[in-house]
Amino acid sequence: MKIYDVPTAKETILKRERLEAAETPQSVLDGIEQRLGARMTPEEAVRHIIAEVRARGDEALHDFNKRIDGVEIEALEVNIADIERAYEAVPESLLRNMELAIERIEAFHRKQPAISWLDSSEQGVLGQLVRPIERVGVYVPGGTAPLFSSLLMSVIPARVAGVPQIIVCSPPPIHPTILVAADLAGVGRVFRVGGAQAIAALANGTASIPKVDKVVGAGGLFVTLAKRMVYGAVGIDGLPGPTETMLIADASANPVYVAADLLAQAEHDVLASAILLTPSAALAQTVQAEVERQRARLSRQSILAQSLAERSGIVLTKDLDEAFDLANEYAPEHLCLLLDEPFNYLGKVRHAGGVFLGEGSFEVLGDYVAGPSHIMPTEGTARFASPLSVLDFVKLINVIGLNAPHLYRPAAHLAQAEKLDAHASAALARMKD
Amino acid sequence: MKIYDVPTAKETILKRERLEAAETPQSVLDGIEQRLGARMTPEEAVRHIIAEVRARGDEALHDFNKRIDGVEIEALEVNIADIERAYEAVPESLLRNMELAIERIEAFHRKQPAISWLDSSEQGVLGQLVRPIERVGVYVPGGTAPLFSSLLMSVIPARVAGVPQIIVCSPPPIHPTILVAADLAGVGRVFRVGGAQAIAALANGTASIPKVDKVVGAGGLFVTLAKRMVYGAVGIDGLPGPTETMLIADASANPVYVAADLLAQAEHDVLASAILLTPSAALAQTVQAEVERQRARLSRQSILAQSLAERSGIVLTKDLDEAFDLANEYAPEHLCLLLDEPFNYLGKVRHAGGVFLGEGSFEVLGDYVAGPSHIMPTEGTARFASPLSVLDFVKLINVIGLNAPHLYRPAAHLAQAEKLDAHASAALARMKD
Numbered sequence: 001m002k003i004y005d006v007p008t009a010k011e012t013i014l015k016r017e018r019l020e021a022a023e024t025p026q027s028v029l030d031g032i033e034q035r036l037g038a039r040m041t042p043e044e045a046v047r048h049i050i051a052e053v054r055a056r057g058d059e060a061l062h063d064f065n066k067r068i069d070g071v072e073i074e075a076l077e078v079n080i081a082d083i084e085r086a087y088e089a090v091p092e093s094l095l096r097n098m099e100l101a102i103e104r105i106e107a108f109h110r111k112q113p114a115i116s117w118l119d120s121s122e123q124g125v126l127g128q129l130v131r132p133i134e135r136v137g138v139y140v141p142g143g144t145a146p147l148f149s150s151l152l153m154s155v156i157p158a159r160v161a162g163v164p165q166i167i168v169c170s171p172p173p174i175h176p177t178i179l180v181a182a183d184l185a186g187v188g189r190v191f192r193v194g195g196a197q198a199i200a201a202l203a204n205g206t207a208s209i210p211k212v213d214k215v216v217g218a219g220g221l222f223v224t225l226a227k228r229m230v231y232g233a234v235g236i237d238g239l240p241g242p243t244e245t246m247l248i249a250d251a252s253a254n255p256v257y258v259a260a261d262l263l264a265q266a267e268h269d270v271l272a273s274a275i276l277l278t279p280s281a282a283l284a285q286t287v288q289a290e291v292e293r294q295r296a297r298l299s300r301q302s303i304l305a306q307s308l309a310e311r312s313g314i315v316l317t318k319d320l321d322e323a324f325d326l327a328n329e330y331a332p333e334h335l336c337l338l339l340d341e342p343f344n345y346l347g348k349v350r351h352a353g354g355v356f357l358g359e360g361s362f363e364v365l366g367d368y369v370a371g372p373s374h375i376m377p378t379e380g381t382a383r384f385a386s387p388l389s390v391l392d393f394v395k396l397i398n399v400i401g402l403n404a405p406h407l408y409r410p411a412a413h414l415a416q417a418e419k420l421d422a423h424a425s426a427a428l429a430r431m432k433d
Numbered sequence: 434m435k436i437y438d439v440p441t442a443k444e445t446i447l448k449r450e451r452l453e454a455a456e457t458p459q460s461v462l463d464g465i466e467q468r469l470g471a472r473m474t475p476e477e478a479v480r481h482i483i484a485e486v487r488a489r490g491d492e493a494l495h496d497f498n499k500r501i502d503g504v505e506i507e508a509l510e511v512n513i514a515d516i517e518r519a520y521e522a523v524p525e526s527l528l529r530n531m532e533l534a535i536e537r538i539e540a541f542h543r544k545q546p547a548i549s550w551l552d553s554s555e556q557g558v559l560g561q562l563v564r565p566i567e568r569v570g571v572y573v574p575g576g577t578a579p580l581f582s583s584l585l586m587s588v589i590p591a592r593v594a595g596v597p598q599i600i601v602c603s604p605p606p607i608h609p610t611i612l613v614a615a616d617l618a619g620v621g622r623v624f625r626v627g628g629a630q631a632i633a634a635l636a637n638g639t640a641s642i643p644k645v646d647k648v649v650g651a652g653g654l655f656v657t658l659a660k661r662m663v664y665g666a667v668g669i670d671g672l673p674g675p676t677e678t679m680l681i682a683d684a685s686a687n688p689v690y691v692a693a694d695l696l697a698q699a700e701h702d703v704l705a706s707a708i709l710l711t712p713s714a715a716l717a718q719t720v721q722a723e724v725e726r727q728r729a730r731l732s733r734q735s736i737l738a739q740s741l742a743e744r745s746g747i748v749l750t751k752d753l754d755e756a757f758d759l760a761n762e763y764a765p766e767h768l769c770l771l772l773d774e775p776f777n778y779l780g781k782v783r784h785a786g787g788v789f790l791g792e793g794s795f796e797v798l799g800d801y802v803a804g805p806s807h808i809m810p811t812e813g814t815a816r817f818a819s820p821l822s823v824l825d826f827v828k829l830i831n832v833i834g835l836n837a838p839h840l841y842r843p844a845a846h847l848a849q850a851e852k853l854d855a856h857a858s859a860a861l862a863r864m865k866d
Contacts, residue, residue, distance in 0.1 A: 093846065094846065094847075094850050097843040097846050097847050097850075098847070100843050101843070101847060108559055111550065111552055111559075111560075112550070112561065113546055113548070113550060115546070117544065117545070117546060119544050124793075124794065125776075125790070126541055126544075126803065126804050126805065127544075128545065128805070128820075128822070129779075129782070129788075131783060131784075133816065133817050134783070134816065146850075146851060146852075147851055148850070148851065149847060149851060177850055177851075213816040213817040214817040228661065228664065228665070231661065231664070231672070232661070232671075232672040232812075232814070234817065235814070235816075235817030235818060238665075239664070239665040256862055257859070257862060257863065260855070260858050260859040260862045261859050263855040263858070263859070264853070264855045264856045264858070264859040266855070267853060267854070267855040267856070268853075294858065295855075297858075298854055298855050298858065299852075299854050300853075300854070300855065304855070342834070343558075343834065346562075346832070349562070349830060350564060350567070351564075351828075351830075352830050353830070353831065354830065354831035354832070354833060355562075355830055355831070355832055355833070356833045356834075357558070357832070357833065357834035358834065358836075359863070360557075360835060360836045360837070360838070360863070361557065361833050361834050361835040361836070362859055362860075362863070363859075364844050364845075364848060364856045364857075364859045364860050365833065365835060365837075365840055365841070365844050365860070366831075366833050367844070367848070367856060368843070368844045368847040368848065369840045369843055369844050369847070370559065370833045370835055370840070371559050371833075372559065372561070372831035372832075372833060373831075376831065377828075379665075381665070381668070382828065382830070383566065383567065383646040383668075383828075384566050384646040384647040384667065384668030384828060385668060385828055386828040386829035386830075387561075387829060387830075387831045389561070389829060391824065391829075395810075395815065395816075395817060395818055395819040396819035396820060396822060396824075397782060397784075397785050397786070397787065397788055397815070397819075397820075398786065398787035398788070398799075398805035398806075398809065398820045399779070399787070399788055399790070399805075400787060400788070400789045400790065400794050400798065400799050400803045400804075400805060401775070401776065401789075401790035401791065401794050402793060402794040402798060402803055403791075403793045403794070404793070404798075405793070407798055407802045407803070408798070410530040410533050410534070410801070410802055411797050411798050411800070411801045411802050412797075413526065413527065413530050414527075414530050414531070414534060414582060414801040414802070415797060415800070415801065417527050417530075417579075417581070417610055418579060418580055418581065418582060418610075419579075419732075420697070420700060420701075420733075421700075421731055421732050421733070422693070422696040422697045422699070422700040422728075422731050422733065422737070423697045423700070423797045423800060424797075425693050425696070425697070425727065425730075425731065426690070426693040426694050426696070426697040426795055426796075426797045427795075427797050427798070429689055429690060429693045430690065430792070430793070430795070
């Protein structure tokens, strides 16, 4: 892990390129050709997949499962026997910890304010109803590590919001821990399908998979491209990119914890990014050594090698103010303050998905059991986007119940100024009686 | 305006095709070729425009102003002298009514709950900070009617949310009422540029126009396509389509008001849709006659002719329950209840942008002076999306400030089950000390 000065860091690790905008690696293009039988860009491939799912429904899903995931399945939908078998594969202690996580995620989101309000006066009633979205599709990626925690972090806020129908799609074979997490979290139906084809199925519906109102959850490039294309026909939660963490630490920080937190972030993914900002040159050097020492004992070596070398680093800042300036500019998904008296710095945080205060409140706690959803805005979208929460699973309905004849003439006048005379007439008609 | 039975209505006026998905009319393709000098689909044209604005900045904006809007401007940015001249062109009475509108929109949004919360216990602190977005771009379309009301309906909620920098783009020449509305509403800077090129400028920034964090506001097909493409690099408020209203009326409704409300909606746009659902055959017929009678006196005849014939109609339902079922399925932007005791029916509304209760609380009031933003979800997106509100101009930051060592072991255990051993190590490291 390299140590950078600020100008160099700005030109390298603090500069992000959106995954969609990056040049497509040859291996991805080859993979598309091999699986779909034609030379296509990822965007063309996703367009093709969506069109096929629209035209051929379940048949296309079985097809893509075979060609893309290399799995031939009998039934798209997971049944009760599958869930029962999954429970047998999950140790009792893991079940109990999942339940602890569920309990804490639920408790946190129950505290989030998301309530209807009506304000009444002699002029009538105005307000906003908060209503749950009716049908939500949650995408859960497959891959090397079965991320049941991401399922919990999307499903529980939806359930707290009151969403009556929650549907999960995940590429086959689905790991037993995912099935158990889905069942414990209260998911209604689970389907064995992944990638762009899962997003297409949720957005359009097939004979087996019901059309949903909103699709949430992270995936790779193909899932992201598909979400962009179906947006509008259904809602989406965002277009998440690779995960990232930024730590701000001062000389008081324990370098063992700092290094461990950086490594925890870096092991996610070759594109993951773990950045330490510190004004302490001494800390920078100890952490650098400590990262080397700790990483030797870890298992995901090739991922760590790549993410630490290419996307991560230690940045030496002039002072803590400069560190906070850089952090606000970067708008990280996770911002961890390993500072003496971290609460004193909360007011400096303008853009971040989540802020973790102090060494006892580290990102891994937030990944599993702290309570807030760990699905947070990446790639600087924290400038405008929020972590997943109850608000993502409700919508507002404006309520206008006025009895205010004194507003009719102003409304008519404003309509006339917009040259909308039928608008004006609708107001004036009411003044004649 | 035709009267439909339910099955026919479902196959015609209640069936929506997304504007982006519709086949491009020849006239649009010809327009693109004429203005941009090449045969392109709208999507290709927008991609080209965005690339040009990225590459050539302000120069491209001047170019597109000339080629697309046919206007040669000296300065992209509106200056104080321009604003002063605009005030001279706006009558005092209109100013006063704009101020009334601003006051009411502001009062409504100040009541909307959007506040930070922190919950503390012996285990520490958890909560969510609500922070304003820093820079918002508001797109205001040009066209035949200068819709200053849409500017107010987006700018005021942003200002109430605390957004410090609000920037408006609108195609030249900008009508004086738009400039005055922008000034009264507290907009910081106004730029003379429209269409996809305005969205591209706001999303990427140019020498003159600062890059914003989020773009809001409705436009035509090109603006919508551009918003879809820039989404992710910046936030967007949605992909609004043609405006639509649905009225549910019973025999008690005044047919004069019902007809006036339908016509007010239909005059917006040839794609606008105004639909009455009623179980009363008598009302259906009187309204049909009344629409014919009233429309003769109105000015936007060719728009009315097309929207009334193609996108609007009266649907005879079995009873009010069937009307509400249809409305919830359609999820209209506006839902107006011209019913005896309309409040009794509020509980039946599951999906709508706004619900208007009773004959005294009609859509035109909501368009200008009721208070809630009139920018509401169209094309059935009310199933998952909300009207524009303070929530569109803030984002949440999760706060995790725990002191809860009893959670370290469960977190480590869950991490191990996900095969993330550096995650587990970050938790276990803290247990050694």
